[in-house]
Amino acid sequence: MSNILFSHSYYYKLDPKQWKNKTPFPPLGTLYAASLLRENNYNVNLFDTNLLDGPNSIEAVLKQEKPNYLVIYDDGFNYLTKMCLTNMREACFEMIKMGKKHNCTVIINSSDATDHYEKYLNIGADFVIQGEGEITLLELINSLENNQSTNELEGIVFKKEDKIHKNKPRPVLQNLDKLPLPAWDLVDIESYEKIWKQSGQEFTLNIATTRGCPYKCNWCAKPIYGNRYNAHSPKYIVNEIKFLKEKFGVTRFWMCDDIFGLKPNWVQEFNSLLKKEKLNITYFIQSRVDLLLKEDTIDCLAESGLKEVWVGAESASQKILDAMDKGTTVSQIYEATKLLKQKGIKIAFFLQFGYLGETQEDIQKTIAMVKELNPDNIGISVSYPLPGTKFYDKVKDDLKLKANWTDSDDFDIMFHGSYNSNYYRKLQRYVHKEFRKTKGLKYLKNFSFSTKKLKAIAKLAYYIPSTFIDKIILNRLKNES
DSSP states (O other), X not given: OOEEEEEOOOOGGGSHHHHHHTOOOOOHHHHHHHHHHHHTTOEEEEEOOTTSSOGGGHHHHHHHHOOSEEEEEOOTTSHHHHTOOHHHHHHHHHHHHHHHHTTOEXXXXXXXXXXXXXXXXXXXOSEEEOXXXXXXXXXXXXXXXXXXXXXXXXXXXXEETTEEEEOOOOOOOSOGGGSOOOOGGGSOHHHHHHHHHHHTSOOOEEEOOEEXXXXXXXXXXXXXXOSOOEEOOHHHHHHHHHHHHHHHOOOEEEEOOXXXXXXXXXXXXXXXXXXXTTOOOEEEEEEOTTGGGOHHHHHHHHHHTEEEEEEEEEOSOHHHHHHTTOOOOHHHHHHHHHHHHHTTOEEEEEEEEOOTTOOHHHHHHHHHHHHHHOOSEEEEEEOOOOTTSHHHHHXXXXXXXXXXXXXXXXXXXXXXXXXXXXXXXXXXXXHHHHHHHHHHHHXXXXXXXXXXXXXXXXXXXXXXXXXXXXXXXXXXXXXXX
């Protein structure tokens, strides 16, 4: 059978903010696709770009292995690839050129290529797979190997006689357990462990138990797995955890689902199977505040090893949440936070500034919420329009000079928002400082000391004057907008 070189186009080093975190995850989506093709008797290998300096390093591998196919299959479970950063797009273009230089059939599957397939085809890609890609990829390569026509093959876009042909989409895969376990053996796990040691955190691997999200937040793009929700069985996931623990000694996991444990009784069965297999793990998840108000579910999550939940709080302004079609309330953010803390589970907030119609009152409400609820962590972004969303349709006429961020720390407001980009960049840093200042003050007030808490208290000498100065600068930038 033909040789397939799998790769992807995310490079942590081209995203300085993420590289600084030192918490990289292997390309899980790529590993699923490689595993399926290998199960169907193709010779597969992986060129993992995550920890490399840039795209030029693939050329030596292409020379040595001489693959028939170069499949640049991005990890659709990693939210960073959904951001369609131009640094990664340019890296992918270079990889496509090198693949063609070495006579490969080049196949692309990514969020950005799904949205902008013409850019990838014009640079030299032979096929772009749209959406969920494993079955489409298998059928495509089978067709090419057997000299069969791909003109009607579902889920692909290709160029023929200088005209782009977009075939009809492929129905989503409902029974995820049909897929073999990801090809974890293709990853140099040790290289990831070395980077994680620099972060000071316990080494963690990423697992996806579901695909898609059934909710309709109008700024959230879902180009790969769509507005649906299908789940692996708890048995499949427990088998994967067992394998990863036995093979690599890993007991901490990032459940990278958009929404974890939404399917009724899934968490309960998962917990029972972990106990049956005597698997003691810890993990962290993403969820919604309205879903976390079911106390029996939280009890079961805690019992199975859940340590931290990231929730899309977004804003403490109900006006903004409603404008986003978020479907949650500010009161639910408060209730879920208190309930999780009672159960000893950490809670972290995703926050978003800059949505259309946002005012100073909305911004101040969100800052006040962070200070009052004192979450364990926060992640801040500004509203970022991506194709396929209602939000994008609202602002697309403004996206003339720039439509994508360069890297995840870009923070450019690319539409006519309430304030300019400089304001939101400073706001993001100011809110982080207020968050850390609040933590230090609470530790000081409660006389609760540990090495970590003493460090937070010591840093008050920086954060107190720094937030004061940043507030003055923010007022100036606000008036300049």
